[in-house]
Amino acid sequence: MFDTVQLRARFIDLDSHYLNQHNPKSFTSYNSSTGELRTTYKVYDELLPYITYYDGSHMLDVQVSIPKLLFGNNVQQVTETDIPVFFDRLQERLEQLFCVKIPHSSWTVIRCDVSWNFQVGNEVPKYVRLLSKQKFAFKSTITYNQDQTVEYRNKSSRIIFYDKEAQLTKMKEPDYIIEQSRGLLRLEIKPSTNDMKKFSPTRLAVELIGKPFFEYMTGKVLGEIEYPTEFDELDLSWLLENRVNIAQIERMLGFQRLQEMFDEQTLRKIYTSSTYANRKTEAKKMTIPRGNCLSPLTISQ
Template sequence: MIGIDSIRIKTKGVVSTNTRNKMAEQQKVTTHRNPDESVYNTYKYRLGGPGDNRMPLLLYTQESGKIELSIPSLPYFIQGSCLTPIREADVPLFYQKISERLAEELDYAVEETIDNWIVPKMDIYHDFHVGNDVRNYLRALKEVSVPTYKTWNINNETVYWRNGSRDIKFYDKHVECIEARKTAMEIEQSEGVLRFEVQLKTSDIQSGVKDGAVTLGTLMSEEVTNNLLNKYLSKIDMNNLLITTEEEMRTTLAERYDSKRAHDIVSFIKAKQSGYGEVISRSTEHRYMTDLRRVGLAPVIAEKQLPPLAIAI
């Protein structure tokens, strides 16, 4: 699947007076003033009408020729559900659908093909189907600390790590669908789903592209999005690592190393989860984390053993 959730794409061009008038009929034109007292006008238009805020929003700044299209949920726009995965075979349909909607509703024919629009921001995601263990995973994940990130836990329904404007998070998708009053189909599809989601900035997106500009066409592939997802799953030391109880962790480590080393590593994990991890040196922490990865264990003690979270490449 292509793991893109929300995305913003942009280009430059000229929008006709007729199209601008249609945009102004739906939403009020916003006038902004620059520090030098010059003004610019922003036109907005929600495809399908203003009633569904999950549909794409088109923005046009007349003075600069800047055109932006914000798509709150790519799966919802293409498939009608935020839980139905996008496949590479769906990409041509998406390009066709977005172009047709712009033409039908606004008489706007894109000058630059959609796949060549630049991507300054997007959120990527992966849905783990874990059944009744969603809360067990979240209780375990809230104990994970990531260097330079601050950890937040919201009612054992959402756990996220924040660094500036970048968020890495896991959450109970079923709860989110119910609270957001999403469709009956989406609520049913979301049962037992643990969603992993990362908010990316331009520099983050660029790291997933080998050469050239970050265009929509270069990002609409399973390989690109899965590589980015695995990068951030590894950042929180959860990529394909078994989550275990204290006893299971101690036994596994003792079998691979020795009982003293097992005791030291388990004590280190317990100290981190109790908030006292800072008394351990950085080099010691690195060594313990490496030891855990070598035996395939996540750096967290849980109430029960939980299968690894893995995303196929």
């Protein structure tokens, strides 16, 4: 349901004695208007890798992968019942590190990555090719490493689908982790601040890190995906009825087969810009009976 989150708690008093026990990277600045010295501490912890404390504003930021904290990897998915455990584990670890107990309700969300693993077997490349042809409103579509990653992004938010096994193999993760990721198409959504505020005006962590927000964000994304069907067997009677257009039918069959095999970025390298635009226009106008489409991506918990 969720992966990396960045949380913030205000009005937190951390004793510099406890901070300095963890070999922080610190930076001190002088505030000329107040005459105060303000220090920022950055602490690395094996369980909570990114901890930043601003002693001038008494503000604490923590960034952590929820599944990595709970399970040691982000292949195993977080479920609804794991979320209270996460908040408890976060509270316990900060108490161990800094002798401070922060209520769950004190946290607000700066970043909240929504995620899901779709088990699609050996069809991961097919789904990535399909998704590379999709358009999301107000977002640019970018593909990386053919048949492995497609991203939709703007300045404030991102949606990414990628081959989880390929990613972990490249990162040289342990074999048993790679094996668990086989056949997984990974979805990650990085909501904008506006997305979060629509759901929780104050961006409270206890409101955003939960099943309702997960369903809200994934529903918006999955609802926009279109599933064009693929050719199976052409009906002979339809071909006989349209035999005067057989040359156009042959051309469209070839073009649409290339669309199934390659992403748009690759096809634009093959065709001239005018020919590619003409083929796309022609494909939209011609209706050829088709079947055998990829199954829609759905979430079941």
